[in-house]
Amino acid sequence: MANFRLRFSFSEQGRGALLSHLEVQRALTRLLRRAELPFVLTQGFSPRMKLATGPALPVGIASQAEYADVELSRFVKPAEATCRLQSAAPPLLPVLDCAYVRPQEPSLDAWLNAQTIELRIDQALLADRSLEEVCRQFEAVRTGPALEVERKGKLRQYIPADFVPDPLELSARTADSEGERSVIARFMLLLPAAGALRSDVFAAALLSPLGIDLFDITVTRIALFHLNPDGSCQFALPGRAAGVGSQ
Amino acid sequence: MPAHQLSEQFLRLAARAQYPSRSLDHEWGVSTALAEVQEGCEIPPGVLHGAFCYPASYELGQSNNAIKILTALANALPEVLAERVFLPGDDLRALMRSDGVPLLTLETNTPVRELDFLGVTLPYELSFPAVLEVLDLADLPLRAAERDESLPLVIGGGPCVYNPEPLAPFFDAFFLGEAEEELPSLMQRLTELRGQGATRAEQLCQLATLPGMYVPSLYEAVATGSGTRTVPVAGTGAPPVIERVVARSFADSPAVCGSVVPYSEVIHDRLAVEVQRGCSRGCRFCQAGMTYRPVRQRRPDDLLREILAGLKATGYDEVSLTSLSTTDYAQLPELLRRLKSRLDPVGVSCSLPSLRIDAFSVEAARQLSGGAKKSGLTFAPEAGSQRLRDVINKNVTEQQLLDTVRAAAANGWRRVKLYFMIGLPTETDADVRAIGELLQRLQEMLFEEFDRSLARAFTLSVSVASFIPKPHTPFQWEAQDSREELQRKQRLLEDSLPRRGVTLHYHGADTSFVEGVLARGDRRVAAAIEAAWRAGAGTDAWEGNFDLTRWEQAFADCGLDAVNISQRQRTLDEDLPWGHISTGVSLEYLRREAELARAEATTADCTFEACSACGACQAAGIDPKTVAGLRRGVSGDRQQARRGSDA
Numbered sequence: 001m002a003n004f005r006l007r008f009s010f011s012e013q014g015r016g017a018l019l020s021h022l023e024v025q026r027a028l029t030r031l032l033r034r035a036e037l038p039f040v041l042t043q044g045f046s047p048r049m050k051l052a053t054g055p056a057l058p059v060g061i062a063s064q065a066e067y068a069d070v071e072l073s074r075f076v077k078p079a080e081a082t083c084r085l086q087s088a089a090p091p092l093l094p095v096l097d098c099a100y101v102r103p104q105e106p107s108l109d110a111w112l113n114a115q116t117i118e119l120r121i122d123q124a125l126l127a128d129r130s131l132e133e134v135c136r137q138f139e140a141v142r143t144g145p146a147l148e149v150e151r152k153g154k155l156r157q158y159i160p161a162d163f164v165p166d167p168l169e170l171s172a173r174t175a176d177s178e179g180e181r182s183v184i185a186r187f188m189l190l191l192p193a194a195g196a197l198r199s200d201v202f203a204a205a206l207l208s209p210l211g212i213d214l215f216d217i218t219v220t221r222i223a224l225f226h227l228n229p230d231g232s233c234q235f236a237l238p239g240r241a242a243g244v245g246s247q
Numbered sequence: 248m249p250a251h252q253l254s255e256q257f258l259r260l261a262a263r264a265q266y267p268s269r270s271l272d273h274e275w276g277v278s279t280a281l282a283e284v285q286e287g288c289e290i291p292p293g294v295l296h297g298a299f300c301y302p303a304s305y306e307l308g309q310s311n312n313a314i315k316i317l318t319a320l321a322n323a324l325p326e327v328l329a330e331r332v333f334l335p336g337d338d339l340r341a342l343m344r345s346d347g348v349p350l351l352t353l354e355t356n357t358p359v360r361e362l363d364f365l366g367v368t369l370p371y372e373l374s375f376p377a378v379l380e381v382l383d384l385a386d387l388p389l390r391a392a393e394r395d396e397s398l399p400l401v402i403g404g405g406p407c408v409y410n411p412e413p414l415a416p417f418f419d420a421f422f423l424g425e426a427e428e429e430l431p432s433l434m435q436r437l438t439e440l441r442g443q444g445a446t447r448a449e450q451l452c453q454l455a456t457l458p459g460m461y462v463p464s465l466y467e468a469v470a471t472g473s474g475t476r477t478v479p480v481a482g483t484g485a486p487p488v489i490e491r492v493v494a495r496s497f498a499d500s501p502a503v504c505g506s507v508v509p510y511s512e513v514i515h516d517r518l519a520v521e522v523q524r525g526c527s528r529g530c531r532f533c534q535a536g537m538t539y540r541p542v543r544q545r546r547p548d549d550l551l552r553e554i555l556a557g558l559k560a561t562g563y564d565e566v567s568l569t570s571l572s573t574t575d576y577a578q579l580p581e582l583l584r585r586l587k588s589r590l591d592p593v594g595v596s597c598s599l600p601s602l603r604i605d606a607f608s609v610e611a612a613r614q615l616s617g618g619a620k621k622s623g624l625t626f627a628p629e630a631g632s633q634r635l636r637d638v639i640n641k642n643v644t645e646q647q648l649l650d651t652v653r654a655a656a657a658n659g660w661r662r663v664k665l666y667f668m669i670g671l672p673t674e675t676d677a678d679v680r681a682i683g684e685l686l687q688r689l690q691e692m693l694f695e696e697f698d699r700s701l702a703r704a705f706t707l708s709v710s711v712a713s714f715i716p717k718p719h720t721p722f723q724w725e726a727q728d729s730r731e732e733l734q735r736k737q738r739l740l741e742d743s744l745p746r747r748g749v750t751l752h753y754h755g756a757d758t759s760f761v762e763g764v765l766a767r768g769d770r771r772v773a774a775a776i777e778a779a780w781r782a783g784a785g786t787d788a789w790e791g792n793f794d795l796t797r798w799e800q801a802f803a804d805c806g807l808d809a810v811n812i813s814q815r816q817r818t819l820d821e822d823l824p825w826g827h828i829s830t831g832v833s834l835e836y837l838r839r840e841a842e843l844a845r846a847e848a849t850t851a852d853c854t855f856e857a858c859s860a861c862g863a864c865q866a867a868g869i870d871p872k873t874v875a876g877l878r879r880g881v882s883g884d885r886q887q888a889r890r891g892s893d894a
Contacts, residue, residue: 018270023268029562034559059267
């Protein structure tokens with residue numbers, strides 16, 4: 001009997017940004033059990049829930065919408081499923097929405113190949129630097145030499161422009177309720193299957209010439225989507241286009 | 248600094264540390280009242296605001312069942328708000344100190360020094376310096392006498408509380424025993440006293456009259472001609488003996504406490520359900536076996552109902568049936584059968600933390616594992632020779648161990664872990680070599696009875712601890728082996744092991760020495776604990792952090808003869824520093840068991856046979872008939888086999 005593939009979105013904001021990908025996956029399986037949805041188990045020696053998540057979010061990076069697919073053995077109305085998921089979600093991983101997708105759709109991890117990242121930098125950290133000056137600095141990093149990243153004992157090189165094809169969009173705005181000014185930088189970061197430049201690595205490289213620590217700013221994945229060869233975007237769930245802006 | 252700024256600053260520091268998710272709180276299942284405070288609600292005036300602390304990292308502390316029980320009990324009271332406190336990792340503590348951020352509660356990020364009370368669990372002796380680390384990071388004076396009216400009462404409890412003297416100067420009070428029945432009245436009394444404006448000293452005097460409460464400042468250590476006695480200071484009215492509190496209604500208390508589900512992976516990341524409390528096996532070295540008596544068991548129907556509800560509330564995919572000896576739970580086969588039928592279809596597994604040495608345990612493990620990969624089984628023969636197993640009252644025969652390993656191999660396991668101890672009372676070199684000889688015979692059995700490839704692939708993983716005499720056990724008077732002697736025995740054991748198929752792991756002789764001093768020391772040891780902590784021993788209980796030289800220096804600086812505390816054989820009539828604490832097990836029973844050990848005679852498990860007159864049931868107000876014979880005819884194969892082999 002065919003199963004049903006339910007896709008749901010959730011956010012990881014505030015403290016939730018400090019969760020690792022494995023911790024999020026573990027929290028989601030427990031969420032789904034609490035929601036008492038009719039999930040399907042694998043048939044191996046150690047049966048596991050058939051759950052698949054999208055591209056990993058580095059620790060310290062917030063997200064407005066992440067996605068996960070879970071296989072169900074019977075149909076549950078999306079409105080009811082959303083309600084159950086929302087009431088079973090832990091405080092740092094609120095569920096936003098859900099919908100069914102066709103079982104033959106490609107996996108989220110393979111299909112979601114681009115993201116929009118936003119850096120929110122307190123104006124005070126930039127001292128008296130102008131927006132234009134910051135923009136120049138950022139562009140120098142984006143078009144600059146390869147970034148070296150050591151992972152599992154191996155040194156890998158990433159040319160930033162291969163992953164961030166377009167210049168960053170910068171804007172200054174009164175950002176929070178206390179009226180403190182921030183500079184907002186947005187950019188599209190590609191997620192190729194062959195290995196992606198991590199958003200935290202690129203953000204740290206951008207901030208380094210300015211003497212700003214990554215931990216002192218807010219970095220958020222504001223959109224996660226599929227980028228078609230013609231430059232158009234598709235989203236994992238309807239109504240999730242917000243924040244794509246910069247491509 | 249305003250509370251919300253402190254919280255934000257702490258979070259920024261946590262983000263820079265390893266494993267930031269340890270500091271996140273906001274987990275699923277936090278009590279409603281605490282969740283409301285997290286959302287910005289003010290704590291109502293008059294509420295008793297405190298925390299329960301496990302003096303180690305979040306992943307260890309959140310695994311501890313006592314913290315779950317205590318917070319659930321306290322938060323069930325409308326006038327109490329109880330949070331959790333854990334010790335941050337080395338890197339985060341350094342960042343906090345350099346930025347002037349004190350230790351905060353987990354849920355509301357309240358500075359610990361602003362609480363009304365801080366309950367601290369004492370899991371084992373080497374965690375004592377970690378308690379000082381907690382107090383210092385919280386910006387609290389280490390010594391209770393130096394804490395003023397504005398600061399929280401610091402109350403200790405847990406497994407190491409039965410000789411509280413080495414920690415006496417650091418605590419305002421200790422709670423001795425099980426909290427289920429007395430914690431609510433303790434909290435209510437404290438709320439009343441604070442409401443009445445009672446001073447700190449007045450509060451402590453009142454608390455000293457409650458069951459299980461020991462207020463060390465109302466007592467003094469007196470050297471007698473024969474040891475040290477701890478007696479009430481004249482005129483305080485404090486009781487001369489403090490009796491451990493026993494949860495008589497254990498069977499009716501909730502088996503699942505709270506439903507907090509951590510984000511980060513903790514040591515025991517599953518639903519833990521305590522099926523029984525206490526152990527009647529009577530191993531003479533085991534402190535828990537004495538201090539959690541008498542045995543009390545929950546009803547299978549209640550357990551099944553609570554496990555299903557607990558899994559639904561938490562979303563865990565594993566449940567662990569915990570106790571000191573879960574395979575001694577009388578209705579275990581029935582419970583496992585019913586659990587398996589309900590849990591298998593939804594992919595929830597069930598585990599047992601410890602197995603006794605018999606075929607039934609292997610059958611239970613086989614039933615639980617089903618077709619899943621079989622990682623390994625763990626058993627504790629404790630000693631290699633029958634003579635020494637009789638000395639320690641480990642009622643296990645070599646034949647039973649052979650049968651058990653045979654059953655494990657036949658049922659698909661390829662690895663068995665065996666726990667032994669060295670340094671046990673009356674131990675000879677022959678007893679140490681007997682461990683190696685026993686392993687040799689196990690291997691021979693595997694090669695004789697199984698396929699050669701299976702026997703070659705089968706691993707015996709051996710873990711060898713050093714015996715440490717613990718208060719309130721029949722071995723509390725025994726001398727502990729010196730470090731040099733333990734190391735010699737370790738080498739002797741290595742030489743006697745089979746050449747292949749055995750992996751060996753030791754517990755360090757150095758840590759055992761310090762643990763022994765902290766376990767049986769008196770109040771003078773407190774100065775050495777403080778000195779060692781000042782020298783950097785705050786997290787010596789954590790793997791890789793222990794440094795013996797810090798302790799040796801601390802003992803020397805304080806003029807403490809640590810070797811004497813550790814290695815001196817006491818006489819059975821000596822006054823002991825913990826003599827004012829009663830666990831309910833009588834001194835006469837302990838002396839009788841000590842003498843039986845010397846005579847290499849065993850004492851039967853009272854749940855199979857007659858009452859052994861330890862005194863625990865009478866002290867707790869429990870009819871011994873409800874314990875004696877509890878399992879007679881249920882699964883008494885081990886005792887029957889033992890009688891057969893003795894004959």
